[in-house]
Amino acid sequence: MKKGLFALALGGLSIGMTEFTMMGILPDIAKDINQSIPETAHLISLYALGVFVGAPTLVLITSKHAPKKVLMFLMLLFFLFNGIFSIAPNAWSMQISRFLAGLPHGAFFGVGSVVAAKMAPKGKEAQYISIMFTGMTIANLVGVPLGTYIGHNFSWRITYSIICFLGLITILGIYLWLPNIPADKTEKIAHQLSYFKRPEAWLLILLISIGTGGLFAWISYIAPLVTEVSGLEAGKVPFIMILIGFGMFFGNLLGGKLADSISPTKAAMTCFGSMAICLVLVYLVSTISWMAYPMAFLTGMISFTIGAPIQMMLIKTAHGSETLAAAGGQASFNMGNTLGAFLGGLPITMGYAYNTPSLVGCAMASLGVLITFIFYKTIVLKKYR
Structure with a gap:
């Protein structure tokens, strides 16, 4: 497997963990901030809302930049917003940071899918894209159960600190391994929106x-x-x-x-x-x-x-x-x-x-x-x- 695909899969692992680990440690977060589980479950909906808002918005904002730089920028946002969430002191700050943490999710997979397809030999584009999404499946297989165990037995904040660290590793992997694909600076936002x-x-x-x-x-x-x-x-x-x-x-x-x-x-x-x-x-x-x-x-x-x-x-x-x-x-x-x-x-x-x-x-x-x-x-x- 090309190292660039491994870097994209690392991003999928990180994003998969931040999205799905929440379901397993929801009772622990609710207890920590003294809320009911249904109230705390708003953190799940807010993340999904962040994905919905961030996917098209961040893609349009970064459209004239090289994909490698865009992916590093998106994972930097991932690191910052999940870091803020991991130390947020109360419910409202957790809700805001959780929404922000969802923003880079869709844009990362959008840009990453196109990059993976361009890296692939002709006729194997879908297989290369599926390798990138393997990171998310590994998150469900290993990362989520491990994060849930740590969150339940120690602290959910430790879990999200680990997720932040994975974001940093992903940035390094993209920098070292992803090929430099030039940006299409002639593409206009109006054309994309069409x-x-x-x-x-x-x-x-x-x-x-x-x-x-x-x-x-x-x-x-x-x-x-x-x-x-x-x-x-x-x-x-x-x-x-x-x-x-x-x-x-x-x-x-x-x-x-x-x-x-x-x-x-x-x-x-x-x-x-x-x-x-x-x-x-x-x-x-x-x-x-x-x-x-x-x-x-x-x-x-x-x-x-x-x-x-x-x-x-x-x-x-x-x-x-x-x-x-x-x-x-x-x-x-x-x-x-x-x-x-x-x-x-x-x-x-x-x-x-x-x-x-x-x-x-x-x-x-x-x-x-x-x-x-x-x-x-x-x-x-x-x-x-």
């Missing part, structure tokens, strides 16, 4: 925001699913999360190979369709305790195959606005996070069991297939043959 005048842009935003929500409708309620429905002990939940992380790791790489083999759009339809089938299977076997383990791995793997195909769809249809499109995809992915968690929770509030969110996820993934098919028929076949 991407959002195209129907393909909004179809992609729609399919990402809805289709990827299938993953989050399931994973947002994974702990009560395996304890309340499958009957596992609460102490088994970390092992379930590790299995999901393993699945995401392999699924991410599989999605990259699939996108390069059969085209990104066809791969996306395959991935969303497989996700829908898998989530129905989760619902049907969730009362069988031992099935919780293989289904955690399988669902994590299938759900995460979608990442690389979507990034390639964004890049291939952007024509001069590739970085903005890829960053917008990350913002849409976080919208899917919010929608999946919200819609998946509706049947629970109506008194249904904790396996019903998987049916909501199935519906969202199925809509993802439909929207992707519409995209293929109306956009790909007519414009990008």
Whole structure:
């Protein structure tokens, strides 16, 4: 693997840890600042809002600068804002710094996706992008469980200090290993924004925001699913999360190979369709305790195959606005996070069991297939043959 890809993967590891570790140490933070868990959970929503705001904004602001310098700048922001969060003394300062910490997330993956694609040999662009996203899957596999353990047994502030340190290492890795790709100084902001005048842009935003929500409708309620429905002990939940992380790791790489083999759009339809089938299977076997383990791995793997195909769809249809499109995809992915968690929770509030969110996820993934098919028929076949 090229060292530049390793540097990008380090960034994915750092960002994955700062985003997902919050779920595991939420009770510890709530206790530290003397708030209820639902009140403290606003830190999760504020981060997602930061991603949504920062992805297009920072890409446009930095568009005339070389990608290597932009990526170092974004990770510097990551280091500063997560550092402020780790020492924030009260709830309001934590909320502000948590929002700010989300700003560089989408822009980093947007710029990084384009850089990874440019580094790749022809025909292997999606696989190179998937390698960058491997950092995020490793975060879920190793970083999040470790950060949760440290936060619970010592201090959540130590966890986020470690995350800051990873940001510094990423800056060094980008400086030493990433190639110098020149900036396109002729590109105008108005031209990049014109991407959002195209129907393909909004179809992609729609399919990402809805289709990827299938993953989050399931994973947002994974702990009560395996304890309340499958009957596992609460102490088994970390092992379930590790299995999901393993699945995401392999699924991410599989999605990259699939996108390069059969085209990104066809791969996306395959991935969303497989996700829908898998989530129905989760619902049907969730009362069988031992099935919780293989289904955690399988669902994590299938759900995460979608990442690389979507990034390639964004890049291939952007024509001069590739970085903005890829960053917008990350913002849409976080919208899917919010929608999946919200819609998946509706049947629970109506008194249904904790396996019903998987049916909501199935519906969202199925809509993802439909929207992707519409995209293929109306956009790909007519414009990008």
